[in-house]
Amino acid sequence: MEIKVLFFGEIQQCTKQSEMLFRDVFSSNQLNEKLQLLYPDLKSKSYRIAVNKTLVDIDTELKDGDTVAFLPPFAGG
Amino acid sequence: MLDKEEIKRYAHHLQLPEIGIEGQQKLKQAKVLVVGAGGLGCAVLQYLNAVGVGTIGVMDFDVVQLSNLQRQVLYNESDIGNSKVNCALEKLKYQNSKTNLIPHNEKLTEFNSQEIFSNYDLIVDCTDNFETRYIVNDACLKNNQAFIYGAIYKFEGQIAVFNQLNDGNRSVNYRDLFPENKEQQTFASCADVGVVGVLPGIVGLLQANEVIKVITGVGDTLMNKLLLINLLSMHFEIMHYNKK
Numbered sequence: 001m002e003i004k005v006l007f008f009g010e011i012q013q014c015t016k017q018s019e020m021l022f023r024d025v026f027s028s029n030q031l032n033e034k035l036q037l038l039y040p041d042l043k044s045k046s047y048r049i050a051v052n053k054t055l056v057d058i059d060t061e062l063k064d065g066d067t068v069a070f071l072p073p074f075a076g077g
Numbered sequence: 078m079l080d081k082e083e084i085k086r087y088a089h090h091l092q093l094p095e096i097g098i099e100g101q102q103k104l105k106q107a108k109v110l111v112v113g114a115g116g117l118g119c120a121v122l123q124y125l126n127a128v129g130v131g132t133i134g135v136m137d138f139d140v141v142q143l144s145n146l147q148r149q150v151l152y153n154e155s156d157i158g159n160s161k162v163n164c165a166l167e168k169l170k171y172q173n174s175k176t177n178l179i180p181h182n183e184k185l186t187e188f189n190s191q192e193i194f195s196n197y198d199l200i201v202d203c204t205d206n207f208e209t210r211y212i213v214n215d216a217c218l219k220n221n222q223a224f225i226y227g228a229i230y231k232f233e234g235q236i237a238v239f240n241q242l243n244d245g246n247r248s249v250n251y252r253d254l255f256p257e258n259k260e261q262q263t264f265a266s267c268a269d270v271g272v273v274g275v276l277p278g279i280v281g282l283l284q285a286n287e288v289i290k291v292i293t294g295v296g297d298t299l300m301n302k303l304l305l306i307n308l309l310s311m312h313f314e315i316m317h318y319n320k321k
Binding site: 008009010018046048050053054055069071073074075076077 | 113115117118205206231233234255256272305310314315
């Protein structure tokens with residue numbers, strides 16, 4: 001079981017990397033909680049989670065090989 | 078109707094079966110407001126004006142600064158200290174004398190947005206802060222107008238078409254994607270974190286491309302989608318989203 005996690009924009013400033021691999025995470029909420037424990041600054045950030053390029057509103061089951069993206073809004077113009 | 082000069086000027090559009098005379102006339106009849114004449118706005122404005130969008134509103138309240146010139150390519154050194162809207166209009170009128178350019182030298186607020194927007198068919202969000210982005214979104218929702226979103230961060234960009242009419246329903250809007258969070262106001266702008274000079278040009282051109290598609294009805298727009306681009310990795314990815 002391996003999940004690829006991608007970080008965009010300002011989220012990368014919290015995680016200090018653009019992607020990570022996780023084993024033994026089974027849902028998007030569980031992954032989010034795990035990341036917030038690792039990187040407490042994430043709690044004050046606004047972002048959306050996408051599983052396999054679809055933005056999700058609710059806790060979503062993760063399967064081996066899934067890709068999860070953490071997407072913050074950008075202000076700049 | 079297109080006149081003889083316009084038929085020559087837009088010859089390469091008229092050759093495209095997807096646009097042709099009918100599409101070019103739709104562009105000529107269209108009224109588009111560009112909110113923000115910064116990095117994104119400079120790219121959007123030059124191309125909407127070049128391709129013959131008939132009426133183009135330009136909205137900004139800022140003046141040109143030296144640090145803008147790295148990416149805001151409508152302006153030059155002699156413009157420093159002058160109104161962006163006035164400088165932009167000055168350049169654009171020499172680029173295309175056939176378009177109708179309308180200055181809005183004022184700040185967008187929740188009080189003036191609906192009335193100003195009601196004079197246009199389509200809005201392009203080229204703003205540089207969250208507060209104004211929500212004002213653009215909310216006025217477009219109240220007026221039942223679509224708008225083209227573009228936003229940038231360092232080497233990354235986001236582009237989407239929000240609130241577009243589709244089979245009688247409105248597509249996803251900015252609040253669906255990113256509900257308002259007041260703490261975001263402290264998030265970074267270009268002035269705080271830096272931005273690579275070409276990024277607003279690339280994102281702005283992708284916004285201008287969506288404007289052409291929405292007006293002419295060709296192709297698939299970025300409705301219910303969010304295009305993400307990263308100029309370091311050169312990854313372009315589309316995220317999908319549907320209202321529940």
